[in-house]
Amino acid sequence: MTHSLFDTDAPHGEPSRLTAFTGNRLDRDAEHRTEDSLGQALALGGATILAFSGNRLLLKENEGTLDPLFDREELEPLLPDLAGAILLGMRQDGSPRLAVPVQRAAEELSLLFRLTDPRSALRDGLVAEEVLGEVAQAVSLLHWNDANRFCGKCGTRTESRLAGYKRICPACAHMMFPRTDPVVIMLTVDEARDRVLLGRGHHFTPGMYSALAGFVEPAETIEDAVRRETREESGIVTGRVRYHASQPWPMPHSLMIGCYAEALSEDIRIDTQELEDCRWFSRAEVVAMLAADPAGEGPSAPLRGAIAHRLLRDWAEWRR
Amino acid sequence: MTHSLFDTDAPHGEPSRLTAFTGNRLDRDAEHRTEDSLGQALALGGATILAFSGNRLLLKENEGTLDPLFDREELEPLLPDLAGAILLGMRQDGSPRLAVPVQRAAEELSLLFRLTDPRSALRDGLVAEEVLGEVAQAVSLLHWNDANRFCGKCGTRTESRLAGYKRICPACAHMMFPRTDPVVIMLTVDEARDRVLLGRGHHFTPGMYSALAGFVEPAETIEDAVRRETREESGIVTGRVRYHASQPWPMPHSLMIGCYAEALSEDIRIDTQELEDCRWFSRAEVVAMLAADPAGEGPSAPLRGAIAHRLLRDWAEWRR
Numbered sequence: 124m125t126h127s128l129f130d131t132d133a134p135h136g137e138p139s140r141l142t143a144f145t146g147n148r149l150d151r152d153a154e155h156r157t158e159d160s161l162g163q164a165l166a167l168g169g170a171t172i173l174a175f176s177g178n179r180l181l182l183k184e185n186e187g188t189l190d191p192l193f194d195r196e197e198l199e200p201l202l203p204d205l206a207g208a209i210l211l212g213m214r215q216d217g218s219p220r221l222a223v224p225v226q227r228a229a230e231e232l233s234l235l236f237r238l239t240d241p242r243s244a245l246r247d248g249l250v251a252e253e254v255l256g257e258v259a260q261a262v263s264l265l266h267w268n269d270a271n272r273f274c275g276k277c278g279t280r281t282e283s284r285l286a287g288y289k290r291i292c293p294a295c296a297h298m299m300f301p302r303t304d305p306v307v308i309m310l311t312v313d314e315a316r317d318r319v320l321l322g323r324g325h326h327f328t329p330g331m332y333s334a335l336a337g338f339v340e341p342a343e344t345i346e347d348a349v350r351r352e353t354r355e356e357s358g359i360v361t362g363r364v365r366y367h368a369s370q371p372w373p374m375p376h377s378l379m380i381g382c383y384a385e386a387l388s389e390d391i392r393i394d395t396q397e398l399e400d401c402r403w404f405s406r407a408e409v410v411a412m413l414a415a416d417p418a419g420e421g422p423s424a425p426l427r428g429a430i431a432h433r434l435l436r437d438w439a440e441w442r443r
Numbered sequence: 444m445t446h447s448l449f450d451t452d453a454p455h456g457e458p459s460r461l462t463a464f465t466g467n468r469l470d471r472d473a474e475h476r477t478e479d480s481l482g483q484a485l486a487l488g489g490a491t492i493l494a495f496s497g498n499r500l501l502l503k504e505n506e507g508t509l510d511p512l513f514d515r516e517e518l519e520p521l522l523p524d525l526a527g528a529i530l531l532g533m534r535q536d537g538s539p540r541l542a543v544p545v546q547r548a549a550e551e552l553s554l555l556f557r558l559t560d561p562r563s564a565l566r567d568g569l570v571a572e573e574v575l576g577e578v579a580q581a582v583s584l585l586h587w588n589d590a591n592r593f594c595g596k597c598g599t600r601t602e603s604r605l606a607g608y609k610r611i612c613p614a615c616a617h618m619m620f621p622r623t624d625p626v627v628i629m630l631t632v633d634e635a636r637d638r639v640l641l642g643r644g645h646h647f648t649p650g651m652y653s654a655l656a657g658f659v660e661p662a663e664t665i666e667d668a669v670r671r672e673t674r675e676e677s678g679i680v681t682g683r684v685r686y687h688a689s690q691p692w693p694m695p696h697s698l699m700i701g702c703y704a705e706a707l708s709e710d711i712r713i714d715t716q717e718l719e720d721c722r723w724f725s726r727a728e729v730v731a732m733l734a735a736d737p738a739g740e741g742p743s744a745p746l747r748g749a750i751a752h753r754l755l756r757d758w759a760e761w762r763r
Contacts, residue, residue, distance in 0.1 A: 127634055128761065129683040129705045132446070136683065139664040147667075153660055154675045154717055256662065263661035270617070273598035275591040280598070297590075301661050305625045305698055314447055339698060340473055341583035341621050342576065342691035344459040347467075355474045363449040363456065366686035371662035378625055378659060385449045397474055441448065 134440040138368035138381075143245050143428030145370060147256025149212025149220055153288075156210070161221075161286040164210045165195070169218035172198055173211070173254075176229045178262050178375065179238040182249060189237060191250050191258075193223075201225035201232070209264045209287030211257055222261030222287075241373045245428055259373035264288070266375035267301045275299070304377045307348045308336035310434040311361055313386040319409060319438060320359060320386065322393075322401035330423050332404070332412070334431040336379070349384050357401045358392030361385055367437065370430040381430040383438070409439050454760040458688035458701075463565050463748030465690060467576025469532025469540055473608075476530070481541075481606040484530045485515070489538035492518055493531070493574075496549045498582050498695070499558040502569060509557060511570050511578075513543075521545035521552065529584045529607030531577055542581035542607075561693045565748055579693035584608070586695035587621045595619070624697045627668040628656035630754040631681055633706040639729060639758060640679060640706065642713075642721035650743050652724070652732070654751040656699070669704050677721045678712030681705055687757065690750040701750040703758070729759050 135141060164170060172193040174181040181201075182189040202225055209222040225232070232238060237249075241262050244250055250258065264287050274281050274292035281290040281299065290299040311320035321332035337352035339345065346364040353361050361384040370379040393401045404412070404422070412424040413436055425431040455461060484490060492513040494501040501521075502509040522545055529542040545552070552558060559569055561582050570578065584607050594601050594612035601610040601619065610619040631640035641652035657672035659665065666684040673681050681704040690699040713721045724732070724742075732744040733756055745751040 126452070127705075128632060128703055128758075129634075129685055131685075137666055139666050142664075144662060145664050145667070147662065151660055151671065152675065153657070153671065154714055259662035260660070267661070269596075271595040273593055273595050275593050275595055276589075278593035278598040278600070300624075300658070302622055303625055303659055303661055304620075305623055312448060314449075337473070338620070339623055340471055340580075341587070341623055341696055342464060342467065342579035342693055343698075344462075344465050344691065345689040345698070345700070346457055346459050347465070351471065351473065355472065365449055365451075369665040371664065373662055376661055378663075378665070380665070383448055385447075394474055438448075 132442060133367070134437050134442065138433050138437055139370065142368060142370040142430050142433055143252075144241070144256050144259040144373060146252030146254075147260055148253055149214060149257060151212040156285040156288055158284060161208055161210050164219035164221060164286070165205070165208070167219055169216070170195065171218065171220050173220070173222045173257060173261050174198060174201060174203070175222060175224050175261065175265055176232050176238060178266060179229075179240050180244060180250075180258055181225070181232060182237040182239060184237055189249055191254055198223060198225065200227075202227045207265075207268060207283060207287070209261060211260055220257060222265065224265060246426065256371070259371045262373045263303070263371070263376035264301055271299050302376055305339040305380055306336055306372070306377045307339055307345060307352060307380050307382060308334050308430055308434070309349045309353060309364070309382045309384045310334045310431075310438060311353055311357075311359055311384040311386050312438065313389070313403065316403070318403045318405050319435070320353075320357060320391075320401065321404050322357065322398045324397070325399045327399070328417065330419070330421065331417065331425060332422050333425045334434050335401075339380075345380055345382065349382050353384055356394045356397050358390065359386055360388040362387045368430055368433055379430045381434050383434070406439065409435055413439060452762060453687070454757050454762060458753050458757055459690060462688060462690040462750050462753055463572075464561070464576055464579040464693060466572030467580055468573055469534060469577060471532040476605040476608055478604060481528055481530050484539035484541060484606070485525070485528070487539055489536070490515065491538065491540050493540070493542045493577060493581050494518060494521060494523070495542060495544050495581065495585055496552050496558060498586060499549075499560050500564060500570075500578055501545070501552060502557040502559060504557055509569055511574055518543060518545065520547075522547045527585075527588060527603060527607070529581060531580055540577060542585065544585060566746065576691070579691045582693045583623070583691070583696035584621055591619050622696055625659040625700055626656055626692070626697045627659055627665060627672060627700050627702060628654050628750055628754070629669045629673060629684070629702045629704045630654045630751075630758060631673055631677075631679055631704040631706050632758065633709070633723065636723070638723045638725050639755070640673075640677060640711075640721065641724050642677065642718045644717070645719050647719070648737065650739070650741065651737065651745060652742050653745045654754050655721075659700075665700055665702065669702050673704055676714045676717050678710065679706055680708040682707045688750055688753055699750045701754050703754070726759065729755055733759060
């Protein structure tokens with residue numbers, strides 16, 4: 124029996140697939156976007172469109188079902204901003220899927236449609252997993268385009284290019300590309316005492332505890348970011364780091380990098396600026412949290428679909 | 444013998460430590476930067492400074508040695524831009540290390556100092572590993588600050604805050620934070636035929652072949668980015684993905700995420716826009732490349748210190 128580099132002792136082969144916002148199956152063909160991609164896609168028959176008011180997706184309510192897909196004609200009365208349109212990619216049948224911001228007032232739109240941001244769409248299960256991944260892609264790009272309407276180098280108004288994936292400054296030729304912010308999120312494991320470190324931010328829902336997290340700093344490895352953030356927020360020293368899964372987190376455009384960290388110390392010193400509480404949880408407590416009603420009394424785990432949930436559940440289910 | 448989550452079959456425990464630009468040992472204390480951090484650091488005795496002209500580090504040449512460290516007094520004649528100064532972090536002895544852009548003309552500076560960008564400093568071994576990591580941090584932040592001198596939302600001139608880690612717009616209150624671009628770089632492995640996939644970009648040094656790479660797209664997992672980039676550039680379909688190591692790459696502010704990808708197909712279809720060549724290399728060829736003189740005739744591996752070198756070498760050394 125040959126040993127494979129890709130064998131793993133983890134309970135699931137690719138845990139990234141089990142997190143939310145990862146259902147996107149569009150062919151992005153990222154290497155071949157051109158200035159004509161958007162026009163060609165809009166001209167193709169069968170183009171389907173996700174429509175946004177700011178970062179909120181428009182859903183058509185039809186006899187109790189919610190439908191996020193618009194065609195060109197349905198979009199017209201909503202005042203689409205086609206110069207700000209984004210080609211998300213091609214569907215398996217060869218038809219394009221786009222994201223288009225609309226300019227009609229949000230108050231008017233809310234009389235005609237249900238409006239939802241990505242977090243609410245996830246929590247309330249408003250769209251299919253595949254569409255939820257496309258919404259994440261759309262919101263990340265819409266937010267980035269909106270935050271770069273003027274050139275950071277010279278202050279001139281910029282223009283969208285490459286179907287929404289590039290902006291250029293007509294004055295100084297500065298080019299801007301979409302931004303993705305890497306964030307480490309880590310479950311620190313004390314293997315000798317069979318327990319894990321969890322914290323509560325000040326704005327968490329009551330009772331919920333999660334893995335610690337923070338932005339990767341400029342010029343830092345993933346492993347160093349995990350150890351630094353853990354030490355800064357909890358005072359706990361960690362050693363070895365094991366990557367486990369990643370997840371897009373479109374609030375507005377993060378890449379969550381989920382890891383396990385090996386605890387080398389015990390005494391917690393909470394950074395009260397960042398955390399309201401931080402403590403060790405035994406295996407039995409974690410199992411209870413994963414089964415708990417989030418609206419109940421005791422501590423609860425993060426939402427199923429969140430990468431922190433995945434880290435906790437996979438630790439509890441690990442083959443040993 | 445208890446099984447640990449942190450045991451690995453890889454030839455090195457934390458391969459990220461073996462890549463270049465990772466020697467930074469400063470205490471960044473990222474969670475506690477304030478408006479006063481920079482002033483306090485500059486007022487402290489013993490502050491040492493890395494000085495930059497654009498993205499180039501100034502090195503003092505003293506009797507054949509190169510010294511990158513300036514004190515406040517040495518900096519004065521170089522016209523330091525203290526409003527653009529960055530607190531990199533604290534050294535073990537409690538003294539601060541800063542990065543300061545200087546405004547004296549580059550032509551004048553080049554008569555007094557040796558000027559070097561991060562890539563040349565790595566290639567020519569001009570500074571110690573620890574300083575090289577600090578230079579990576581400094582260049583990433585200097586570049587980001589320079590690219591955001593005007594507000595992307597309203598075009599107003601922005602101001603530096605939090606010792607160089609935040610910019611704010613005095614007109615619309617928009618806040619900007621440092622940018623790090625995640626890039627996947629992957630060695631695709633055909634385990635059945637014991638070979639790996641390598642390509643040559645159009646601007647590579649003659650004979651050099653490397654792992655394929657590309658930016659993570661908005662709202663994409665690391666694993667999906669690996670499979671998409673491999674398919675787009677080479678036509679090769681991949682399955683399982685294994686994270687191996689990460690590396691800061693300050694040209695200008697990328698985070699390289701190094702993975703192995705499991706080949707599921709054989710026939711290469713080169714994207715000639717991206718690659719000049721792409722082919723399979725046997726184990727014997729890889730071993731020869733790792734030992735080859737980069738200036739010689741045959742194919743050679745990327746620079747020692749580059750994460751692509753690490754991926755190749757560790758595959759060759761893997762315990763089987």
